[in-house]
Amino acid sequence: xxxxxxxxxxxxxxxxxxxxxxxxxxxxxxxxxxxxxxxxxxxxxxxxxxxxxxxxxxxxxxxxxxxxxxxxxxxxxxxxxxxxxxxxxxxxxxxxxxxxxxxxxxxxxxxxxxxxxxxxxxxxxxxxxxxxxxxxxxxxxxxxxxxxxxxxxxxxxxxxxxxxxxxxxxxxxxxxxxxxxxxxxxxxxxxxxxxxxxxxxxxxxxxxxxxxxxxxxxxxxxxxxxxxxxxxxxxxxxxxxxxxxxxxxxxxxxxxxxxxxxxxxxxxxxxxxxxxxxxxxxxxxxxxxxxxxxxxxxxxxxxxxxxxxxxxxxxxxxxxxxxxxxxxxxxxxxxxxxxxxxxxxxxxxxxxxxx
Numbered sequence: 001x002x003x004x005x006x007x008x009x010x011x012x013x014x015x016x017x018x019x020x021x022x023x024x025x026x027x028x029x030x031x032x033x034x035x036x037x038x039x040x041x042x043x044x045x046x047x048x049x050x051x052x053x054x055x056x057x058x059x060x061x062x063x064x065x066x067x068x069x070x071x072x073x074x075x076x077x078x079x080x081x082x083x084x085x086x087x088x089x090x091x092x093x094x095x096x097x098x099x100x101x102x103x104x105x106x107x108x109x110x111x112x113x114x115x116x117x118x119x120x121x122x123x124x125x126x127x128x129x130x131x132x133x134x135x136x137x138x139x140x141x142x143x144x145x146x147x148x149x150x151x152x153x154x155x156x157x158x159x160x161x162x163x164x165x166x167x168x169x170x171x172x173x174x175x176x177x178x179x180x181x182x183x184x185x186x187x188x189x190x191x192x193x194x195x196x197x198x199x200x201x202x203x204x205x206x207x208x209x210x211x212x213x214x215x216x217x218x219x220x221x222x223x224x225x226x227x228x229x230x231x232x233x234x235x236x237x238x239x240x241x242x243x244x245x246x247x248x249x250x251x252x253x254x255x256x257x258x259x260x261x262x263x264x265x266x267x268x269x270x271x272x273x274x275x276x277x278x279x280x281x282x283x284x285x286x287x288x289x290x291x292x293x294x295x296x297x298x299x300x301x302x303x304x305x306x307x308x309x310x311x312x313x314x315x316x317x318x319x320x321x322x323x324x325x326x327x328x329x330x331x332x333x334x335x336x337x338x339x340x341x342x343x344x345x346x347x348x349x350x351x352x353x354x355x
Contacts, residue, residue, distance in 0.1 A: 023157035040066030056193030083134030086143040202240035284353040298342035
């Protein structure tokens with residue numbers, strides 16, 4: 001009888017162990033792939049993103065529909081040639097030879113503006129790494145390598161794995177000085193189990209990431225600078241072997257609400273986030289948000305909060321390339337702005353922060 005109970009216990013242990021998936025480089029993005037998702041700022045009912053443990057069942061089946069979005073991953077060769085010298089050069093920069101790139105949001109610090117940004121990634125058996133970025137820094141195309149390199153994941157990724165990382169980057173700004181960025185990342189695989197999303201379920205690993213980032217600007221003329229500390233951000237990710245990005249990701253910066261993105265197998269009327277059709281400044285914004293349109297045409301815009309509610313919509317006079325929007329009465333938080341081409345019906349998306 002004891003042997004029989006022991007056998008049952010062993011089988012039970014093995015069954016639990018089998019339920020724990022493992023994530024490796026084969027489960028990450030590659031060039032020319034896309035990931036369809038929905039974005040919302042609403043959590044259903046009384047769910048707690050921090051809930052975790054072994055053999056969990058996380059029920060997010062009642063998530064708000066939110067906005068249909070897409071992440072696109074590009075070949076490194078499609079990025080501007082200036083960036084390829086530093087991120088597609090096996091001879092001179094073998095450690096920075098990227099596997100793919102993706103577009104990133106514009107950033108405006110007043111004295112320093114980063115626009116038309118490409119972020120470069122390396123993915124292999126050791127891990128997924130953020131190698132650095134290329135951006136128009138105050139209008140000048142500039143490649144910037146992370147040193148040390150930022151490890152997003154270390155592979156294989158298994159339950160109870162934990163690691164920390166630190167990365168820095170610095171770029172010289174002509175006639176101004178230097179722009180420096182540092183990121184501290186703490187990552188732990190804190191749970192595993194079943195995740196229920198609208199219409200589908202996955203066996204997942206749950207990862208918790210804490211990010212602390214700081215930007216600083218040094219002005220040579222004055223021989224001094226200042227820091228721009230970002231609020232600490234906590235990110236919960238649920239990873240499944242079937243998809244190249246987290247099937248659910250919930251993030252929150254101190255002082256702000258939740259941002260929730262989750263897998264959307266079928267997406268219609270997708271917002272084109274990667275296309276560079278307009279830029280915003282300043283970001284973060286306080287009183288007035290400036291919209292700079294790249295190409296002449298007939299456009300309208302909408303400002304949407306993280307619940308999907310349209311707060312403002314207006315048609316921009318045809319041919320106008322600069323439009324000012326008053327955001328002073330909006331509460332502090334993250335917002336989406338869409339620019340719709342009235343001739344083609346295509347919508348383009350940017351995000352901005354209201355201070």
